[in-house]
Amino acid sequence: MTIQTNICPRCGKPTEEGLCPQCRAADTKLLACEPRVTAVYCPVCDSQKRGKTWSDLRMPREDLIAELAVSAVSIHEDAKNLKVAVRSEDTASNRTACTVEVEGTLYSVPVSETCEVEILWQKEACDRCSRISGGYYEGIVQVRATDRKINAYEREVAASIAEQAEESLQQSGDRLSFISELEDSKDGVDITVGSQHLGQEIARMVTGALGGRYTTHPKLVGEKDGKALYRVTYSIRLPFYQKGDVVVSRGGYFEVREIDGRRLRVFDLQTGATRTLAETEVERLLGNVRDAESALVVFTQPNMVGLMDPKTYRTRELSAVPWTFPVEGQPIRVLRDEEQDRLVIVG
Ligand SMILES: [Zn+2]
Ligand SMILES: [Zn+2]
Incomplete structure (x- = not known):
């Protein structure tokens, strides 16, 4: 068995083969940069053009600047443990000067380099804005x-x-x-x-x-x-009828929940049951629950509820409806049936 010792031809230190890591790292350029990149953007909507494609800008300007600056830099493929930082400054309304600072290791030797990239901002009407303006x-x-x-x-x-x-x-x-x-x-x-x-x-x-x-x-x-x-x-x-409309059919009051062609899916405001009504069965339209008035509950009894009419301030007695629970002293929503001189509880 023989022990082979190689020596770096440049600095004379022991090495495995050829130049030692320090001399190799010193010989290698970490960065290659283009001095200028052009960024095309739409002055109306801020869209960005990449190649021939427009896209909506969805990143902070600072991040965009960093991305554009870094895109102008190529880092040596042997570099590892990279840390990239970008500093920038607007030097004119259409120019931003950037310094890209890269740290890392080459052949286990720590290295760092910087380069200067200028971003040139160019305005162009994007595909969308030119369609709209055209x-x-x-x-x-x-x-x-x-x-x-x-x-x-x-x-x-x-x-x-x-x-x-x-x-x-x-x-x-x-x-x-x-x-x-x-x-x-x-x-x-x-x-x-x-x-x-x-x-x-x-x-x-x-x-x-x-x-x-x-x-x-x-x-x-x-x-x-x-x-x-x-x-x-x-x-x-x-449709003629809308969700929330209250209609009268055979003396009953129904709230429209869904409209399917000429059939209405309704909620019976007396019993609380859901059923279907044909439009032809509707006698008249009372109003919409969106326009309901608020009436104060004066008293409740097992089969009866007393409401204060919000217009006359007189107490009206209504049959209780099982699907809602009026509370004395609390308001409840009602629609007024002028024709029958009644209040209809809608919940
Ligand atoms: Zn060496
Ligand atoms: Zn645009």
Whole structure:
């Protein structure tokens, strides 16, 4: 057995083979940097362009700067235990000077290097903003009601659902699902959308929340990049009856819980039972529980409850309803039936 001792040809220290680690590390450049990177962004919505793709910026500016600066730096592949720090300073409205500091080890020898990278910020209208400013759209959602005007509550629900749908599609990366106009017209609400996906989603969610149906009416408007371009009208018809409506049928009062075509799923305000009513069985519409008044419970008896009429301040006696528990001194919600001169407990 022979013991071999090698010697570093540069410094003369013992080494396994060739240059010793210190001399190898000293010979190796840890970093290679590009002096400048260009970051393209949309001045309107702050989207960032990577290559040819736009995306919504969802990180703090500081993190974006760090990411851009680090992207200009290549670190030697043999480096280990890396620690990277970025310092930056805006030197002009479109320039940021960065210092990238990298620490690590090369062949077990601690090393550190820095390099300077300048970020050049370039403005460009993004795909979405250029579509919006160019008046591009793929559909209109029209919210209307059957044989009546749509009310303020429905307008509000439709508008907020539209905004939620836009938000959630864009969050999932569907950038071109934008609302370019949300208009309150005399007849209802018109929502102009940048994608059919969004139009479909709004129509589905609005009818889900308010009942009713929608039909789609595509219209060929031309060609774009060799593909037929359609604009679709999503025509929503909200039902005549709405959730929370209280209707009269054969002397009973029923609260509408669901609307399925011409059939109503109702809650019997006397017995508390749930049943189905055909629209043809409805004699008249009393009102909606949203507009209920508050009446004070004056007394309760096993089969009777006394309420103070909020208009006349006189006590009225009503038969007790088994599905609710009036408490003396507490308010309870009622609807007024002018025709029968009665108060109807709605809970
Ligand atoms: Zn050496
Ligand atoms: Zn934009």
